[in-house]
Amino acid sequence: MSSDDGEECLPLSQRPEWADVRPVPQDDGPKPVVPIHYRENFREAMDYFRAVYLADERSLRSLNLTSEVIGLNPGNYTVWHFRRLVLEALNADLHEERDYVDRVAERFPKNYQIWHHRRWLAEKLGPKAADKELEFTKKIFTIDAKNYHTWSHRQWVLLALGGWDDELDYCQKLIENDVFNNSAWNQRYFVITKSPLLGGLQAMRESEVSFAIKAILTNPQNESPWRYLRGLYKGDIEQLLSDNQVPEVCLQVLKSGRNFLFALSMLLDLLCFGFQPSDEFKRIVEGLTNSESSSSDTNLATSVCNVLETVDPLRANYWAWRRRTLPSMVC
Amino acid sequence: MEKLEGEKHVKYILSVEKRKDDFESLVMDHLRINGAYWGLTTLDLLHKLDCVDQEEAVSWVMQCYHEDCGGFGGNVGHDPHLLYTLSAVQILVLFDKLDVLDVEKVSNYVSGLQNEDGSFSGDMWGEIDTRFSYCAICCLSILHRMDKINVEKAVNYIVSCKNLDGGFGCTPGGESHAGQIFCCIGALAITGSLHHVDKDLLGWWLCERQCKDGGLNGRPEKFADVCYSWWVLSSLIIIDRAHWIDKSKLINFILNCQDKEKGGISDRPDNAVDVFHTYFGVAGLSLLEYPGLKPTDPAYALPVDVVNRIFFRK
Numbered sequence: 001m002s003s004d005d006g007e008e009c010l011p012l013s014q015r016p017e018w019a020d021v022r023p024v025p026q027d028d029g030p031k032p033v034v035p036i037h038y039r040e041n042f043r044e045a046m047d048y049f050r051a052v053y054l055a056d057e058r059s060l061r062s063l064n065l066t067s068e069v070i071g072l073n074p075g076n077y078t079v080w081h082f083r084r085l086v087l088e089a090l091n092a093d094l095h096e097e098r099d100y101v102d103r104v105a106e107r108f109p110k111n112y113q114i115w116h117h118r119r120w121l122a123e124k125l126g127p128k129a130a131d132k133e134l135e136f137t138k139k140i141f142t143i144d145a146k147n148y149h150t151w152s153h154r155q156w157v158l159l160a161l162g163g164w165d166d167e168l169d170y171c172q173k174l175i176e177n178d179v180f181n182n183s184a185w186n187q188r189y190f191v192i193t194k195s196p197l198l199g200g201l202q203a204m205r206e207s208e209v210s211f212a213i214k215a216i217l218t219n220p221q222n223e224s225p226w227r228y229l230r231g232l233y234k235g236d237i238e239q240l241l242s243d244n245q246v247p248e249v250c251l252q253v254l255k256s257g258r259n260f261l262f263a264l265s266m267l268l269d270l271l272c273f274g275f276q277p278s279d280e281f282k283r284i285v286e287g288l289t290n291s292e293s294s295s296s297d298t299n300l301a302t303s304v305c306n307v308l309e310t311v312d313p314l315r316a317n318y319w320a321w322r323r324r325t326l327p328s329m330v331c
Numbered sequence: 332m333e334k335l336e337g338e339k340h341v342k343y344i345l346s347v348e349k350r351k352d353d354f355e356s357l358v359m360d361h362l363r364i365n366g367a368y369w370g371l372t373t374l375d376l377l378h379k380l381d382c383v384d385q386e387e388a389v390s391w392v393m394q395c396y397h398e399d400c401g402g403f404g405g406n407v408g409h410d411p412h413l414l415y416t417l418s419a420v421q422i423l424v425l426f427d428k429l430d431v432l433d434v435e436k437v438s439n440y441v442s443g444l445q446n447e448d449g450s451f452s453g454d455m456w457g458e459i460d461t462r463f464s465y466c467a468i469c470c471l472s473i474l475h476r477m478d479k480i481n482v483e484k485a486v487n488y489i490v491s492c493k494n495l496d497g498g499f500g501c502t503p504g505g506e507s508h509a510g511q512i513f514c515c516i517g518a519l520a521i522t523g524s525l526h527h528v529d530k531d532l533l534g535w536w537l538c539e540r541q542c543k544d545g546g547l548n549g550r551p552e553k554f555a556d557v558c559y560s561w562w563v564l565s566s567l568i569i570i571d572r573a574h575w576i577d578k579s580k581l582i583n584f585i586l587n588c589q590d591k592e593k594g595g596i597s598d599r600p601d602n603a604v605d606v607f608h609t610y611f612g613v614a615g616l617s618l619l620e621y622p623g624l625k626p627t628d629p630a631y632a633l634p635v636d637v638v639n640r641i642f643f644r645k
Contacts, residue, residue, distance in 0.1 A: 046360075050408060076361040078410040081456065116458045146553070148508060152501050159504075180552040186506035189495070194504060223539065223551040231495040314541045318534075318575040 042072045053082050058089035067100070074108045080117050094124055102136060109140050115149045119156060130161035138170070145174060146183045155190060164195045179215050185224040189231055205232050205239075213249045221259035226266060237273050247275060254284045261312055264304050268322060271301040271330050301330045333586035335621060336594060340609055341379045343594030344370040347606055348383075359606075363406040364395055368418040369610035371425055375634050376617050376625045380425065389428050392419050401433065401440030402454070412454040413444060417466040420473055425637055434474050441467050442479035449484030460501045461492050465514035469631060472521045473641055486524045489515045497532030509540060509549035513562040520569045520630040534572030537563050545580030546599065556598045557588045557608045560615030565629035568618055578619050585612045 045068050052062045066083040069076060087097060098121055105114045118136075122129040137154040140147055158164055168191050174184035192204045209232055215225040233240035240246060247270055253263035267285075271277065282300055288307045298306075305323035309316045347370060359366050371388065374380045394407045395415065402411025403419035416437065423429050444452045444467065451463035464485060471477045491503045492515060498507025499515035512533070519525050540547045540563045546555025547563040560581060567573040587600045588608070595604030596612035617627040628638040 053408075073358055073360060075358065076409075077412065077454075078361065078404070078408075081410050081454075084456070112458075116456065119458070120456065146550070148501075148506065152505055155502070155504055182551040182553075183506050186494075190504045227496050227551070234495050314543075314545075314577045314580065315538050315575060316577075318538050321575070 045069050045072060049079060049082075053078070058086045060090065062086050063090065063092070070104060074104060074111045074114060077113045080113045084117070084120060094121055097121060098125070098129075098132065105136070105140065106143075109144055109147055109150065112149060115153050118153060122157065122161065127161045130157055130163040133157040133161070134163050141174065145178060145181050148183070151183050151187065154187070159194070164191070164197050167191045167195060168198065175215065179219055180222055180224065182224045185228050189228060201232070208232055209243065209245055213245055216249055216262075217252065219259075220253040220256070220263060221261065223262065226262040229266075230269070241270070241273055241275055246270065247277070247281075251281060251284070254281075254288075260288075261308070264308055264311075268301060268304045268308070271304070272327055274329075275331070277331055299326075299331055301326050333583065333589070333591075335586060335613075335616060335623065336589055336591050337377050337623060339591065339594030340589075340596070340613065341374060341377055341382060341594070343590075343604065344373055344606065344609065345382060361405045361409055362415070364392065364403065364415045364418045364422070365405065366606050367392070368421050369606045371422055372633065373606075373610045373613045375425055375637070376613050376627065377623075378625065385426050385428075389423065389426055389431060392422050393431060395419060401436035401438075410454065411440065413441065413451065413463050413466040413470075414453060416441060417470045420470050421631075421633060424473055424633065424641060427637075427640060429474070432474075434476065438471060438474050438476035438479050441470050442476070445480050445485065449481060449486070449488035451485070461489060461499060461511050461518075462501065462514045464489055465518045468518040468521050473631070477522070482522050486519065486522055486527070489518055489524075490527045493527070496536050497529050497534075498536050506550065507536065509537070509547070509559050509562040509566070512537070513566050516566045516569050517630045517632075525570065528570060530570040530572060534567060534570055534575055537567050537572065538575035541576045541581065544584055545577065546584035547576075547581065554599065555584065557585055557596055557615070558598065558611040560585055561611040561618070561632075564615055564618050565632070568629040573618075582616065582619050582621060585615055588612060 045065065049065055049069050052059075052065060063083065063086045066079050066086065069079045070083070073079075086092075087094070098118075101114060101118055101121065105111075105118065108114060118133070122133050134154065134157060137150050137157070140150045144150070158167065168188070171184050171188040171191060174181055175188070178184070188208075192198055192208060193201050198204060209229065212225045212229040212232065215222065216229070229246065233243075247267070250263040250267045250270070254260050254267075264285075267277075267281070277300055285300060285303050285307065288311075289303050302323055305319050305326070308319040309323075312319065347366070367388070371380065371383060374382060391407075392403070395403045395405070395409070396419070397404065397411045400411055402413075403416045404411050405415045409415075420429070420432070420437070423432060444454070444463070446452060446459065450459045450461075451467045452459055453463045467480065468477070468485065471479060489499070492499045492501070492505065492511070494500060494507045496507050499512045500506050500508060501511050505511065516525075516528065516533075519527060539551070540549065540559060542548055542555045544555055546557070547559040548555050549559045549562065564573060564576075564581070567576065585596070588596050588598070588602075589612070590597065590604045593604070595606075596609040597604045598608050613624065614627050614632065617624040618629060620626070626635040627633070628635050631638050
C-alpha cells in the first residue's frame with residue numbers, strides 16, 4: 001500500500017490537502033434532534049473503518065478510528081471486535097483502555113458490546129480488577145439500578161474475580177433506596193446462596209426472613225419480598241409450615257385491609273401445603289368476601305380463591321384454576 | 332375499539348427498508364439482518380410478504396454470509412455472530428430458500444460455538460448467554476442438524492439458569508427476565524425438554540407480568556412494553572398457560588401502541604415506533620388470534636405454515 005493510499009484512509013481533517021482549512025462547526029442550536037453532520041460523520045467514519053478493517057491495519061490510528069465509530073454507534077460489535085484485535089497487536093495499556101470504556105459505558109449503559117468488552121478486559125487484568133469493576137457497576141446503578149447487563153456483569157465479576165465482602169451490605173443499601181428493585185432482591189438471593197464468606201441459605205434463613213418481612217410490612221403490594229420469602233423456604237415445606245412468622249405477616253397485611261393481594265396468595269399457598277389456620281384468618285377472609293358467594297361449608301382456601309378472583313380480575317382464570325385444583329384435605 | 336392498521340404497518344415496514352440514511356437506520360446498521368427478519372416476518376403475518384422482492388432480499392442476506400466460517404453478520408461486512416445467523420436462516424426459510432445455504436457449513440459454525448458446560452457463546456469472543464442457546468437450537472432445528480450439538484448438555488445448562496421463581500436468567504443466578512425466559516422455554520420446547528419446567532410456577536410468574544393497563548412487563552415492578560407481548564405470551568403458550576392473562580386487555584394495549592397515521596408500533600402508547608416493536612406487537616396479536624393475521628409458532632417465532640413446511644414436507 002503506497003503512502004498515497006494511506007493518506008486516503010485518514011479522516012478528512014487529517015488529509016494534508018485540507019490542513020490549511022479550519023472547519024467551521026455547524027450551529028444547530030442548543031439541542032438539535034439529529035444534527036445533519038452526524039450522518040455525514042458517521043458515513044465517513046464507517047467508510048474509513050471499513051478500509052482499515054479490510055486491510056487488517058492494527059495500528060494506533062485504527063484504534064483511534066474505532067473510538068470515533070464507537071462514539072457514533074456503540075452497538076456495532078464488529079468495531080469492538082476489531083478494537084480488541086488492535087489492542088492485542090499494539091500490546092496496549094489495558095488500564096487506559098478501561099478508563100476509556102468507563103466513559104463510553106456511562107453514555108450507553110444499555111449496550112451489550114460494552115459490557116462484553118469490559119469482561120474481556122477484566123479477564124486480562126485479572127483478580128485485581130475486581131474492585132474497579134464492582135465500583136463501576138455501582139456507578140451505573142446510581143443512574144439505572146435495574147440495568148440487566150450491569151447486574152449480569154456484577155455477578156460475573158463476583159464469581160470470576162471475587163470481591164464478595166461488601167455484597168450483602170450493598171444489596172441492603174439498594175433495597176433501602178428502592179424496595180421495589182427486583183434486581184437487588186435477586187442479587188441478595190445470589191449472595192446468600194453463592195458467597196463463600198457467608199454460611200449459606202440454611203444458616204442465613206432466619207435473619208433473611210426477618211428482613212423480607214420488614215420489607216413486606218412497609219409495602220405489602222411489592223412483589224419482590226414475597227417471592228424472596230418463598231425462595232428462602234424452597235424445598236423445605238416443613239420449615240415453612242413450622243415458622244409462625246409467615247402466616248403472621250399475611251394476617252397483619254390482611255388486617256390492614258389494603259394491598260393484600262400477595263398476602264392472600266401466600267396464605268393460599270400455605271393452606272395448600274397443609275397450614276391449619278386460626279379462626280382469626282377465617283373471620284378476616286370472610287370479611288373480604290362477597291357474602292353471596294360464601295357459605296358456611298366453604299373452606300378457607302376456596303374463599304381465598306374467590307376473593308382473589310374478584311380483586312385480581314386480570315388473573316381471574318388463574319385463581320379459578322387454583323380453586324379447582326385445591327388439595328382434598330385443605331382447610 | 333381500536334383496530335389493527337395492517338395496511339399502514341406494511342407501508343411503514345417497506346419505507347424503513349428504503350430509508351437507509353436516517354437516524355434509526357444508522358444506529359440499526361449493525362443489526363440490519365435482525366431488522367430484516369422483524370420486518371419480513373411481520374409482512375408475512377399480514378399476508379404481504381410478496382410486497383418484497385424475494386431475490387433481492389435473499390441476495391442481500393447472502394452478502395452477510397462469511398464463506399470462511401459459515402456464520403452470518405449483522406450487515407454486509409460485519410463479523411459473524413449467532414444472533415445474526417439465526418435471523419439469516421429464519422429469513423431464508425420465510426422465502427423457502429434454504430437451498431441457497433451450505434447447510435453443513437452453517438451448522439458447523441453454530442455447533443462450534445457450544446462450550447464444555449453445554450452453554451453457547453455468541454461468537455469467537457466467548458460471551459455466554461441463554462439467548463445464544465436459543466439461537467443455536469432454533470437454527471439447528473430449522474436446518475435439521477441438531478445432532479451436531481450435545482443436546483443433553485445444552486438442556487442441562489439452560490436448566491441451571493432456572494431460578495426459584497420458576498423463571499430463567501441469562502446465566503446461572505441471573506434475574507428472571509421475560510426475554511431470557513422466552514429463549515430458555517423456546518429452546519426447551521424445541522428439544523422436547525419441557526418436563527424440566529414447573530409450568531404452574533412459571534405460569535404464575537408470567538401472568539403476574541400483566542399490568543393494570545393490560546400490557547405486559549418483563550420483570551416485577553417495571554413498566555409494560557409491547558415487546559413483552561411476545562416474550563411473555565409465547566412462553567405462556569408454550570407451557571399451555573396463556574389463559575391465565577386477560578387477553579382482550581392485552582390486545583387493547585397493543586392496538587393503543589400503534590401509530591395510526593404513519594404505521595408502526597411503539598413500546599408503549601404515544602412513543603416513537605420502530606420495526607422491533609412493530610414485529611412483536613403484530614406477532615403478539617397473532618398469538619392472541621387477532622383476525623386477519625397468520626398464526627405464529629411460539630417457539631420458532633415464524634408463521635405456522637412456514638414451520639410446517641420445515642417439518643412436514645417430503
